[in-house]
Amino acid sequence: MKKFLIAVSMLLILISCGKGKAKDSKSNPFDNLNQGGTKKEVNEVEKYNMYVGIYNDLLNFEDDVNDYFEDAGDKEQFQKPSGSVDASFSDLTSLIKKMKEAVSAKPAMAELDKSTAALTSVIEEASPLTQDMKVYYDGKDYTSDNYKKAQEFHTKFLAIVKKYNEAVVPFRAAMDKKVAEQREKEMKMLQKEGRKISYNKMMVLSVSEEILAEIKKQKLNGANFTTGDVSKFKPLQEKLINAVSEFQNSVNDEAQLKKEGYASHTLSSFLSEATEFKATTATFIERIENKKKVDDFKLSNSFFLETDNGTPENVIRSFNELVREYNRSNR
Secondary structure (H helix, E strand, C coil): CCCCCCCCCCCCCCCCCCCCHHHHCCCCHHHHCCCCCCCCECCHHHHHHHHHHHHHHHHHHHHHHHHHHHHHCCCCCCCCCCCCCCCCCCCCHHHHHHHHHHHHCECCCHHHHHHHHHHHHHHHHHHHHHHHHHHHHHCCCHHHHCCHHHHHHHHHHHHHHHHHHHHHHHHHHHHHHHHHHHHHHHHHHHHHCCCHHHHHHHHHHHHHHHHHHHHHHCCCCCCCHHHCCHHHHHHHHHHHHHHHHHHHHHHCCHHHHHHHCCCHHHHHHHHHHHHHHHHHHHHHHHHHHHCCCCCHHHHCCHHHHHHCCCCHHHHHHHHHHHHHHHHHHHC
């Protein structure tokens, strides 16, 4: 299935703010900012988590854009659909507010702040247009003007998406750099504090990300993944099996649970998602080995492609569920 945006689809994980804090707090990093949107001091991890939230919200926007393009096409000429057009764009007002708050918050993160400020202007331009498009299609106004307004919307939207694709590249580059920095700090901190459960939980995510990175490196998707080099995935599968096993062993350690302030039942959902991702990865590898391709119908529909067990899109979907569960426990 064609993706029209420079989409990565992969959610990022939040970092805990210190020993005990992730378990006791249900707030998000934006809660620590002043209501007036003025510059506010937050710690480095909190600001990093603000940007993680923005990054993940942008992926939701990209999903909305790709859903629209599936129906309307991404060419200059609007493509009249056989059915309805999916223009179920989310309200971008909250995202814009978050982006502005993150940029103004201290400490400064030069590359991220600069790239986010530039990207914010594009999202601000997209916001009223996407809502106008949503109203137009939800109200079926196209039935009265034979899609005349649809072409006007489409032309404007293509221009904004082009700007977005250009502006999001430096933002992602800055995020990749910051993610690597924060991940290294977090892993060292967890090891130093002897927090084996939290460390092993992050290791599961880290190895899972390696699998997705290999999928990206081989440029695999639903149309071509059976040509993938399975020898690159086998060692990663073994690492994942070991990482999940280490996490499960640490969860079964009552003394360790007490030390880190966990109750075993609070970790069961993450373990379940980790096990599911492990199984999805196994099916993905089996399908490469057996050359089990995706049928044409599923290839033409993103929903069925993502739910077809063992496709690259399905692996990403399973990974994102794992990340969502991790992030829920770290809020």
